[in-house]
Amino acid sequence: MTRPARNDPHPADPTDPGPASATHSADPADPDPASAAGSTGTADADEPPAGGSFAGYFLRKLGGAATSMILVIVLGFFAFRMLPGDPVLKIAKERPMSPAQIAELRSQYGLDKPVIVQFWDYLVGIVTGDLGESYVYRKTVSSLIVEYLGPTLLLTGTAALIAIAMGLWLGQLSAWRRNSLFDKLASSTSLIFWSVPTFWLGLILLMIFGGTLQWLPTGGMITPGLDPWSAAGIIDVIKHLILPVVSLVVVVYAQFLMIMRASLIEEMSEDYLTTARAKGLTEDEVRRRHAVPNALLPTVTVVFLHIGGLIAGAVTVEAVFSWPGLGKLTFEAIRGPDLPLLQGTFVVFSAIIIVMNLAADLVYRFLDPRVRRA
Amino acid sequence: MFTHPTLRRHSALRRGWRRCLAGVAALALVGSFAAAPAQAATSEAPASENVLRIATDGFIDSFNPFTSFYLVPTNTFRYMYENLVANDAEDGSVTEGLATEWNTDDEGKVWTYQIRPDMKWSDGEPLTSKDVAWTYTQMMEKEEMAVANGSLVENFDKVEAPDESTVVITLKKPQANNPGQEIPIVPEHVWSEIDKPGEFKNDEKSVGSGPFQLESYEANKSITLKANPNFWRGKPKLDEIQYRYYTNSDAQVQAIRSGEVDFISGLSPDQFTALEGADNVKLNDGNGRRFNGISINPGVADAEGKEFGTGSEALKDKKVRQAIRAGIDIETLRKQVMHDYAQPATSFIPAVYPNWTLKSDDPVISGFDVKKAKKLLDEAGWKEGADGIRAKDGKKLELRFLTDADAPIEQNTAKFLAPWMKDIGIALKNESTDVDTVSERTTKGDYDMYFSGWSINPDPDYQLSINTCGQRPDADGNGGTSQDGWCNKEFDKLYRAQHVELDQAKRAELVQKALAIHYEEAPSVTLWYPSQLEAIRSDRFTNFTKQPTDGGVIANQVGYWGYASVEPVSAEEASGGGGLGAGGWIGIAAAVIVVLGGGGWLLSRRRKSDDRE
Secondary structure, three states: OOOOOOOOOOOOOOOOOOOOOHHHHOOOOOOOHHHHHHHHHHHOOOOOOOOOOHHHHHHHHHHHHHHHHHHHHHHHHHHHHHOOOOHHHHHHOOOOOOHHHHHHHHHHOOOOOOHHHHHHHHHHHHHOOOOOEOOOOOOEHHHHHHHHHHHHHHHHHHHHHHHHHHHHHHHHHHHHOOOOHHHHHHHHHHHHHHOOOHHHHHHHHHHHHHHHOOOOOOOOOOOOOOOOOOHHHHHHHHHHHHHHHHHHHHHHHHHHHHHHHHHHHHHHOOHHHHHHHHOOOOHHHHHHHHHHHHHHHHHHHHHHHHHHHHHHHHHHHHHHOOOOOHHHHHHHHHHOOOHHHHHHHHHHHHHHHHHHHHHHHHHHHHHOHHHHHO | OOOOHHHHHHHHHHHHHHHHHHHHHHHHHHHHHHHHHHHHHHHHOOOOOOEEEEEEOOOOOOOOOOOOOOHHHHHHHHHHOOOOEEEOOOOOOEEEOOEEEEEEOOOOOEEEEEEOOOEEOOOOOEEOHHHHHHHHHHHHHOHHHOOOOHHHHOOEEEEEEEEOOEEEEEEOOOOOOOOOOOOOOOOHHHHOOOOOHHHOOOOOOOOOOOOEEEEEEEOOOEEEEEEOOOOOOOOOOOOEEEEEEOOOHHHHHHHHHHOOOOEEEEEOHHHHHHOOOOOOEEEEEEEOOEEEEEEEOOOOEOOOOOEOOOOOHHHHOHHHHHHHHHOOOHHHHHHHHOOOOEEEOOOOOOOOOOOOOOOOOOOOOOOOOHHHHHHHHHHOOOEEOOOOOEEEOOEEOEEEEEEEOOOHHHHHHHHHHHHHHHHHOOEEEEEEEOHHHHHHHHHOOOOOEEEEEEEOOOOOHHHHHOOOHHHOOOOOOOOOOOOOOOOOHHHHHHHHHHHHOOOHHHHHHHHHHHHHHHHHHOOEEEEEEEEEEEEEEOOOEEOOOOEOOOOOEOOOOOOOHHHHOOEEOOHHHHOOOOOOOHHHHHHHHHHHHHHHHHHHHHHHHHHHHHHHO
């Protein structure tokens, strides 16, 4: 996953006429068209050539996403079949099973058919929205995914909101006080956490707050027997949510912090800030009203890109905290190996990432007028 | 870029410090808010007194005893459905189940069982011999009902219930092993009403005859079992058993420390030692019914004797295989790798079955003996080369040891083995890979040696059968299952003899003779019988029954003894000592930080507003 290069009208460029007149500075979100046109030509080869319509841009991005999706679907079938391990032999391992029983199981799973027939069934299934039946759960994969999507969205959604809010807030503070002690501490702490493996951090948190202090539960989403919609049930879910959310947030907020920081530092040398100060605004007001809104532009697109990754990243956290979501489902499907379920979750995770990438492209175009006009 | 802040750089620096403190304080506050209600809630809702909570991570497809073959459902069936005959807690030998007594004709072909009168299913309906006959017949007649246990009725010709208390099983061929074991008997009045019994999930309000009945099941969350008041041995003292899902065994360890579960099983030696000294946790180092061994490729072939795979030619010579056994210091390995959490082993029937296991004083058993190993290799024609590695006809004695990279026990074993093998002149290369590759390569015979293991049931017949020539699969794994891919006519003869020997003492003798041949031929070296490591919340429950009763296991038994006898610990006994634990002290420290940090934060707010003026 790559961060889209931002169209950057270099501030020091002497040929840049600059938007620094008093009339423009009140609305910095709308920079001088001349500067934008002058810079897009060289800045990003990925952008459409000047004059491309929005429809063309949209179709091209959509085409790219569709191609990725087709590749994912093909890969989803063959990659897991190329992996070593025969699901039926794994079940039969160490069990008194007769050859007839093994053959019966093979035919129940459809594994006795030639691979090409299995592939065709799989393709037809995907087109008709039928992802097959899980070997282990004996339910359709689609119904399992729908059932387990909720807990995953609750976990990753909460984590994403907190990580983004915390990362952006700390990032803009760090940029504004660049090279101060706060900046150094905030940036380096976030980077240290960023390099910590999620499962390791999860286990450590589990040990301290679950096993030793016994403040928080050690796994699951709700204490069995509680009604999730009662007051006690909601409190119980929140208690179960704290540790997995903290493990997710602490590891990923660095990327939001660093993006926000870099983006704001670029903004900080802009002339319109000097104008704002000249108007007598305090430093905090200059930052909040002028610098940060502009710096948010490139950040938002990157945030979209990372949300997809965050959902996929839930696999480890859900496995550590026994969170009954898609990640745990995938983790157990690998152990199986439960081929239809593995294919299903793989395709769904990939689809989420592809859709998020597409959304990032479109939002970027929509938010940044320089790209829109290109 | 630094133009504007320079004016107030000094104050900015100081402010940086304060910001930072404020951040810490804010984090600490969030933490304490989060923790406070959590702690309150924990004390509000004390765990229900008479519910045994067990951590699990097993797969469940359904609770249909005809089709499910996963470990958790299979273990649950043992609590839900009584078998015709059970395996007792003491040593796993056959004991009364639904049948009070049984006998067989002279050759072991017709088995007659007397069913206990006046038994009831958990819903109050009478339980008779008709239910038994119906269950067996379903498995014999319908393919979809034979998925899980079809092999157990393969030898059944017909099953009849001449009257309410008699069941007669007529076999196709005689067998000494009691055919009434390990097949859950279901109520005909419930299952005959089900439209497609092969697809029935049976995952709530089950009707059965065992001590506990399935009340509800939520995938990946919990399984709840309720005591059955109609259980013929009497209603269990527990009200409920609740399995809770923990994907990860480290999380299970934390859960028993915090008291969220009452029982966990399948701990690693490291996890087990880490729990030593934990408050209110009692440990059980149970003698298990598994064996671990090193399987040595004796030249694998299919049932027709057609060889396949890449096994070393050298290993077809039993002297080389015997030399490998003599070159391994199993006792050191058991202590160093297993930390003594394993019983010393002889052959592949574990010591928890004293009737069948190969006696440790059997004359065939030989120990660690480097001299003997070297002598055997000399005799086999492998002469030591300049580099210490033996060679024959210009070919060096180089072997591969296939191991699972994720299994520390296998990796550590490999580390010990390489230098020991070098001592006797064999170059052993550890090929560590993922578990699926191991199983695929061993199926194809693409190995010299690999680390193997099996769980053994109370009757040795099945495990012996998969060491016979006819059970060898082809290179795709079709046709059968073989323990070591080995074939020996003498062993087969003994297998067939014990299969029909009704006199248990004579049968035991035949079994041990067969095991001795396997030992002497060395298609595998049995290393040990690993312990099943378990932990119990001793402040909540007591009186677990082990199998074997003396030093055995609680979970994964062949039977329902483990939890059926469990009683809650009375309140007075359970109250532990007061005082502040480590948790209390850390809590106090956290509170101090919050107070200090909070003060700093307030201070920084005030100074900042000063700055603004």
